Amino acid sequence: METMSISVELKFSIKEFPLSMSEIFLVMRDISQQIGKRLTVELIERLEQDAARELKQQGWKRNRTQQRTLRGVLGKISLKLLRMKHPTQGTRYAVAERVEIPAYAQYTMDAFEPGMGLLAHVSYKRSSSEAKRIGGSSPAKSTLHRKLEACAEQVEVHPDNKATGYRYLVADGTGARFQKRKGRKRKKVVSYAGEVRMVYASKGVGEPFDVIGRWINSSWKSIAKTVYHRIDASSIRVVISDGGAGIEEAFVQKHMEHQRCSVHAWRDLKSLLYQDGVKKAGQKDFQEFFKRISVFDYAKKEKMESLKAEDCPRVQSAIKDSEKQLRELEELLKEKGYHKTATYIANLSQPLLTFLREWLATGQAEPSTSNVAENRFSLIKNRFQRIGRRWSEAGLKRWIDVSIHKMFPGYDWNKLWEKLLPIAGNLKCEIVAIH
Numbered sequence: 050m051e052t053m054s055i056s057v058e059l060k061f062s063i064k065e066f067p068l069s070m071s072e073i074f075l076v077m078r079d080i081s082q083q084i085g086k087r088l089t090v091e092l093i094e095r096l097e098q099d100a101a102r103e104l105k106q107q108g109w110k111r112n113r114t115q116q117r118t119l120r121g122v123l124g125k126i127s128l129k130l131l132r133m134k135h136p137t138q139g140t141r142y143a144v145a146e147r148v149e150i151p152a153y154a155q156y157t158m159d160a161f162e163p164g165m166g167l168l169a170h171v172s173y174k175r176s177s178s179e180a181k182r183i184g185g186s187s188p189a190k191s192t193l194h195r196k197l198e199a200c201a202e203q204v205e206v207h208p209d210n211k212a213t214g215y216r217y218l219v220a221d222g223t224g225a226r227f228q229k230r231k232g233r234k235r236k237k238v239v240s241y242a243g244e245v246r247m248v249y250a251s252k253g254v255g256e257p258f259d260v261i262g263r264w265i266n267s268s269w270k271s272i273a274k275t276v277y278h279r280i281d282a283s284s285i286r287v288v289i290s291d292g293g294a295g296i297e298e299a300f301v302q303k304h305m306e307h308q309r310c311s312v313h314a315w316r317d318l319k320s321l322l323y324q325d326g327v328k329k330a331g332q333k334d335f336q337e338f339f340k341r342i343s344v345f346d347y348a349k350k351e352k353m354e355s356l357k358a359e360d361c362p363r364v365q366s367a368i369k370d371s372e373k374q375l376r377e378l379e380e381l382l383k384e385k386g387y388h389k390t391a392t393y394i395a396n397l398s399q400p401l402l403t404f405l406r407e408w409l410a411t412g413q414a415e416p417s418t419s420n421v422a423e424n425r426f427s428l429i430k431n432r433f434q435r436i437g438r439r440w441s442e443a444g445l446k447r448w449i450d451v452s453i454h455k456m457f458p459g460y461d462w463n464k465l466w467e468k469l470l471p472i473a474g475n476l477k478c479e480i481v482a483i484h
Contacts, residue, residue: 054481055091057084082185085123097131097144104143109133112140117150121157124186156188156196158470164193166462168448169429169455172436197447203469204450206460207262213281215250217415219258219289220269220296221422222246223430227266228439240439245449248276249421250285254414257459258421263449265442269299276300287407289419292317297400306407309400310419311348315339317393325387335390338378344371344402348417356412364409368402375401428456 059080101111112134119126130150131143142150151157164187167176173190180187188196197204228240243266249258261279264272287306290296291313301307318339322332339345344367356364375398382391404417429452433445440448454465 053092053095055088055095057088082123086126089123089126090128093128093130093144093148096147097142100145100147101131101133101143104133107135109135109143115142118155119151119157120155120160120186120188122159122162122184122186124184156192160186160188161193161196162466162470164188165197165451166455168193168197169452170432194444197451198443200469201443201447201450204447204454204465206450206453207260208279210279211281212279213284214252215259215280215284216253217251217258217287217289218261218276218285218300219249219251219416219419219422220246220272220293220300221291221419221426222293223426223434225265225433225445226439227442227445229441243442245433245445246272247422247425247449248272249425250280251421254416259459260453260457263446263453265446269293269295273299287403287415289416291419292397292400306403307400308403308415308417309397310417311345311401312418312420312423314397314401318390321390321393322387325389327387327390335378335382338374338381342371342374342378343367344405347405354414356408356414361409364405368405368409371402371405372398425457428452 101109110133112132114129114131117128117130119128132140133143134140144150163180163184164176167179171179173193177187177190177193222244225243225245226240227243228238231237231239246264246267246269248261250261251258261276262272264275282302283304285302285305287308288297288300289308289310290300291310297307315336318336319332322335323329327335347367375394379391379394382388382394404415407413407415429449432452433440433448437448454460455462
């Protein structure tokens with residue numbers, strides 16, 4: 050191990066007292082960045098001098114100096130690098146074996162972390178400008194975009210190779226706007242509506258929901274095929290959804306049950322009554338009837354405990370009462386001529402009560418809502434529906450992958466950067482003394 054000492058002498062000018070702590074902190078931040086730049090240049094120059102002496106003994110000769118500008122977390126650094134020439138081996142940087150100098154890139158990988166971290170919340174343009182304002186330097190929006198594209202495979206996250214042990218699966222989707230270029234010269238821009246779809250899975254009650262994948266404008270059938278290549282379907286017991294078309298048919302296999310989200314049941318009831326011509330004022334009686342159905346006494350509970358033997362008759366009674374009440378509501382809607390809503394209630398009865406039947410069968414409290422998917426979408430929807438309104442399909446996939454690491458529970462942004470920017474630990478620096 051080689052060691053090297055570099056001395057730094059600082060001079061502070063104090064105009065008058067008292068000094069505010071904020072001013073001290075800001076001055077120290079600025080001087081730290083300046084010191085970092087100067088020390089970087091000094092370190093590379095010393096390493097270059099040592100390397101040049103060794104190369105000279107091996108037959109290399111000074112050729113010329115080359116000006117290089119690099120940008121990292123410290124900002125812009127200008128280097129005058131020595132190139133040396135060998136009679137048979139051509140030319141190279143003298144310091145090449147001691148410091149990896151990027152061949153063509155101006156920005157080093159560390160420069161991208163602040164801007165990419167902000168992408169989850171603001172646009173590419175604002176991410177670049179804010180990172181530059183706070184840190185003094187940042188890649189431009191187009192450079193951020195290209196770097197994320199280059200890192201796409203490393204950023205995407207999902208289990209693979211038939212991962213086992215998952216018990217619950219949640220599928221949900223939400224709308225988005227897209228654009229693509231058409232025509233021979235790709236000058237015509239066409240915008241269109243589409244859907245973002247995501248699937249999550251958990252290994253048990255109280256366990257986190259892992260992202261199994263995200264898809265853009267894909268059918269639920271093709272998504273299910275990919276999901277069951279990534280995780281083992283044999284352990285899945287319950288598929289939870291908001292009742293979106295195609296989800297049950299695509300995901301639910303013979304050994305699985307389908308749980309309709311109890312929260313979405315309320316929303317869907319209001320929407321279908323409106324489609325049947327029932328305005329808000331006329332919906333009150335139906336909503337009150339729906340609210341009194343026994344299943345909602347359990348569905349609205351934030352946490353259900355393991356079922357005790359003495360409570361089984363009460364749960365059995367709640368299931369029978371709920372089935373009866375749903376049939377009564379269906380008949381009432383038919384009598385009124387509200388056939389769309391009546392059909393919805395008829396199809397809702399079985400999957401709405403799944404969590405109670407599973408509770409009775411296993412004693413374990415099962416999820417009754419797809420809230421995990423709703424909550425995850427709530428973290429990212431505003432960004433891709435309001436701030437960035439027209440995406441390429443590939444671009445939105447990449448952005449979602451970044452946002453998963455940045456904002457979703459159970460994912461660690463720092464771990465992503467350990468993968469994107471592996472540090473060998475070959476260089477350490479410590480303060481020896483301050484006099």
